[in-house]
Amino acid sequence: MATFADIGVAAGINILFAVAFLVAFAILRLQPINDRVYFPKWYLKGLRSSPMHSGSFVSKFVNLDWRSYVRFLNWVPDALRMPEPELIDHAGLDSAVYLRIYLLGLKIFIPIALLSWAILVPVNWTNNTLAKSEATDKLQFSDIDKLSISNVPYGSLRFWTHIVMAYAFTFWTCYTLIKEYATTAAMRLHFLASERSRPDQFTVLVRNVPPDPDESVSESVEHFFLVNHPDHYLTQQVVINANKLAKLVKEKKSKQNWLDYYQLKYSRNQSKRPVTKTGFLGLWGEKVDAIDYQAAEIERLSKEIAEERERLKSDPKYIMPAAFVSFRSRWGAAVCAQTQQTRNPTLWLTEWAPEPRDVYWDNLAIPYVSLTIRRLVAAVAFFFLTFFFMIPVTIVQSLANIEGIERRAPFLKPIIEISFIKSVIQGFLPGIALKIFLIVLPTILMMMSKFEGFLSISALERRSALRYYIFNFVNVFLVSVIAGTAFQQLDSFLHQSANEIPKTIGVAIPMKATFFITYVMVDGWAGVAGEILRLKPLIIFHLKNFFLVKTEKDREEAMDPGSIGFNTGEPQIQLYFLLGLVYAVVTPVFLPFILVFFALAYVVFRHQIINVYNQEYESAAAFWPDVHGRIISALVFSQLVLMGLMSTKGAAQSTPFLIALPVLTIWFHRFCKGRYEPAFIRYPLQEAMMKDTLERAREPNLNLKSYLRYAYIHPVFKNDEDGEHDDDISEKLDETVLVPTKRQSRKNTPAPSMLSGASSPSLPDVAENPQGLKP
């Protein structure tokens, strides 16, 4: 058991790390050479130009102005200064609402911390249970335990304080949650209403268009909607399966980068032409002249791309049974998205079209039956991933021991046998397999979501976030609380009775407080401080800058602003909500550590969102119901655990009082769901009608058809490397249009999604190419 001193030392080390990161950041960000790493958002917005153009040679790279170093913590007030409406305008609603999750943490836990320190800490402290058992049983207890519920004697009446506090905390959490839900819903509706017209407001995604022997998909869609929505139908765009083309274009792009790299290398050192190997990653195969090889490859790919384009134009097989159908008014689109079209509810499926950037093109053509099977497979796979992932990790660990390496690679033997290296390898190897697994886990989860067939990147991220949270709950929280792997726990829970399980967890909770305090400091404090330093993008930017960049455009492409990463970030926050709620009653000492995390993370991420991240899509805070639901489930879990703990503390008579809590909390959740969730799923007709009327009055001559014409085109047709609109494809899409007004359409279409069209989940590669944002 850790004492205050131990915790103090751990806190000191972690604070040191955090401060070191922050200081490093404060210095690095002032250097002009790093400007594009720490302020890419402003470059992308066109509001900041490179500071490297002016001043002396040295001051192009290093900041020599000592005054700016004095104000090195200025970024904190800067980050906090921007008001929320401006932030929404600057970075989008998703980012602004994402920050509100941290704020919500502060709102929930500041009053809870004050109350529990004012009431629970004195109540716990003024007992001597632990002191007694220390005297009699020679058990060691720390000061932290003396402040926790463990110090209250068995069967004491003082437990009523804890029960009353559990009610108070639940009430306060629910109150804050409902206020926040209302605010977010209002913000979302206001955001949707106050925006200029967006194509997704008029457009519905139609899937599972049944095949028709006499008509093409395009004709079939057109006829169906002309018949069934006669007064509202405007136009439609069929979905062309350009996944292969997108892959080829991406490949060509990468080869081009390599060519640039070799050319630059050659130009710097003319003595030797660079060589490469033709095999995987240039590691194996025949040695060839690199420049010639890459140039030949590019030529080959250009030809293939041209052929693929030809095929797309001529072959009807490339047209998927899906279409984006646009309506004359938001009212018409809202109606179509919310209703069932035909007797068979698995055909002509309509739903709101995601924002064009947000569309995940690969999944648009999955039929209904296949979708349900994919869901089942993904669910079963996730179950095994969560409970049995230790099996492959253990196998890898057992293979990757010293002897195994020596057997497979005998030439390494002399090096490995050096005792220092041997001990390092023996110490690190087992952990590495696990660490690698944990690093690729979000990618695996994202692939599962893609396999499941979601249609927008935001939906993919939401589903991945849910799975990541469950994985963390089982494999980080439960495994830390109760020893043993997840599978052993599943097995023991199956063999325990329903009222035993909360007791098992409840008893273990107070004992693990110090462990989780350390966890919060390492993962929360130092981790968040590390986030602001952006070490990886910093290194990659400078490498690219050195090896690839020739023009200003290249430099722009070398920036990697990244994005919030909802699928990994949100589950992390949720783990802190869980810890905070579970320990609020049990070990109030825990709460200040959580508060520091929320405050620090709020400032850091606000800074990052303002200066760095560039969101790939805008879902208008569609994730809030998930956030709300997970906090509620953490609350219910904390209540059940408290119930289990109480019943082992001789306060079993309190069970009826405590059992009402989860019932009321779940009821509260259902109420919130009914009251606020529709704002995140549906689009009320009144709003649509108001906006339609307003717009008709304001812009009576808006040519909606031309505006919507090319809104939903696979990004590969827009984002061509030659910068030209692909006229052939447009012609194909145009079949029925008399006056194609392409220029007009081009100006208004939002930037294409960076992810869509990419078949592999390797974000950084794709994100290298954000020039679409400033056409």
Next chain:
Amino acid sequence: MATFADIGVAAGINILFAVAFLVAFAILRLQPINDRVYFPKWYLKGLRSSPMHSGSFVSKFVNLDWRSYVRFLNWVPDALRMPEPELIDHAGLDSAVYLRIYLLGLKIFIPIALLSWAILVPVNWTNNTLAKSEATDKLQFSDIDKLSISNVPYGSLRFWTHIVMAYAFTFWTCYTLIKEYATTAAMRLHFLASERSRPDQFTVLVRNVPPDPDESVSESVEHFFLVNHPDHYLTQQVVINANKLAKLVKEKKSKQNWLDYYQLKYSRNQSKRPVTKTGFLGLWGEKVDAIDYQAAEIERLSKEIAEERERLKSDPKYIMPAAFVSFRSRWGAAVCAQTQQTRNPTLWLTEWAPEPRDVYWDNLAIPYVSLTIRRLVAAVAFFFLTFFFMIPVTIVQSLANIEGIERRAPFLKPIIEISFIKSVIQGFLPGIALKIFLIVLPTILMMMSKFEGFLSISALERRSALRYYIFNFVNVFLVSVIAGTAFQQLDSFLHQSANEIPKTIGVAIPMKATFFITYVMVDGWAGVAGEILRLKPLIIFHLKNFFLVKTEKDREEAMDPGSIGFNTGEPQIQLYFLLGLVYAVVTPVFLPFILVFFALAYVVFRHQIINVYNQEYESAAAFWPDVHGRIISALVFSQLVLMGLMSTKGAAQSTPFLIALPVLTIWFHRFCKGRYEPAFIRYPLQEAMMKDTLERAREPNLNLKSYLRYAYIHPVFKNDEDGEHDDDISEKLDETVLVPTKRQSRKNTPAPSMLSGASSPSLPDVAENPQGLKP
């Protein structure tokens, strides 16, 4: 343990009962005097006139034609002869689909019974486990157990037969279920499409209209829909709170009945004027002249009714914040019913209007917050009702003993002390409290559903059916399988581990086979045969006929056709599905008994639906998703129980094979839900548009507005005892109409619901007044 002989005796007794009921029915139905008891449906349809008008005096009451007695079983082929489309036309889709539940039972269990007798019975029979243990342990086993899974030795490889059979049965059940779901969905859509226009196709029920200081509810509704559905809105009818008026009218009706009775009595025996007491049920209070008293009461009520009518006309407080909004087209109504209207999803709630007869008027004005609280209260109340109902019953039982009665009513002592009577009372009293509780249980559940705030009678019955099924499952099935009250079981389940519970139930299942066979014979065979005899309506009809009937119209009112009673009937069938599925693998001997039940019940209820029952509403088979879901849950339960049983039989290695079954079954359920459930909830726009277009072509001059004008009027305004339309109220509703064409509207409006407007759940009283059906 019962032997074949025991079962044979029980079967003999029950068959005797069943045959006696059927013979009694066959004879009674031929008597002209009973004609209105056994063929009321035909009278209500106006297709049968009283046979008592013609022939000799005796033949008016007794059938003297011996040939008809020879053909006394003719009703069976008669009942089966009517083809399904004609049945739908005759009795409605609800009734026709209800019969298909029995057919579904036959479809599922005939092949299962054949297969299990062909394979499982030989596999079980050719072991000698029970014979051995009989020899060693002196345990007695019956022949039935020798045919069951109990006879297979511990750890035998023969259990693989049972596992394969479990897969085969699951597959067959699912196949039958999905076929049936598809058929029912198609029948429903065909029914909705082929019908003549019904008001509910054009009408949407709007609730929670927000109060407006400047406008009345009617104006507010009109303006809202004129703005937000400008091309489709046609007209609206506000809901008037006429519950008090309905109660007064009902009271007057009852007094009128008493007055008729006393007048008839007086006219038969002029020597003495009848007297009555003024207190409760005429049991207490002052003695008065009955005829004068009732006449005065009627006068008082007439005055009160007139006053109430006056108030309804003038007081805006009687207008509820709800309205029936009608649209120009089915398309418009379908759109409005399926979409959200405003930002706040708890205001302007729209949903399909139930059929006018189906509306439950009392609940139309419950606000959203109150609704969610009511749901919570009802759920908690139902939990306590299910698990703790034995507590009040036991209290009543302990009070209602001989000594208690003697103490409270000493004057009864001499009678009670007679030893024969004493033993009878002692034997019956404890059972009576329980029996009375079980008889009133459906009424209690119906009251709970009403409290919960459902808006249509069909929804009330569906919810009551769900609750009744759960109650039966816990208190009939589980309590019979495992000894102890429901609460003791809940307690023991809470203290058992998740993998212990299926074992506990699984082990007990084979031992209870004979008990459930007897249960099926008593409740299923004899009970269903008793249903066709209609003893209670027979007696009540003759009593009324003797005491009240003066005119032909009175005689019509004395008929009580009753209805299917979905809320009690369907849970009973579901219990048989559960038993059949649970015992299919374990004790195949059970299946023939189930089959007899399904076949007998199918014939009997088909006869009743054709000749007797008069459905109060038509929900177009909206209950099918519930039926489907409960069979699926029974299937999953049977799989879990089999898994538990197997693991105690030394076949634990089979668990992985069996665990896949519930997973696949639940996935199958989700697939069916996605594929077919929307047909029962939504109205596809394509269908609406087709029907609209057809109708416009066929009846271009249909005056829809006048047709819909009075479709949704509280029945008390239509069903006046003076047979006149209430002009004042119509005027009030008419505010905006220029040409009220009342006659027209009257002819088309379906008969009013018999239940709606009645605040107490006493069906027979209200159903006495079906003259609305033939205006």
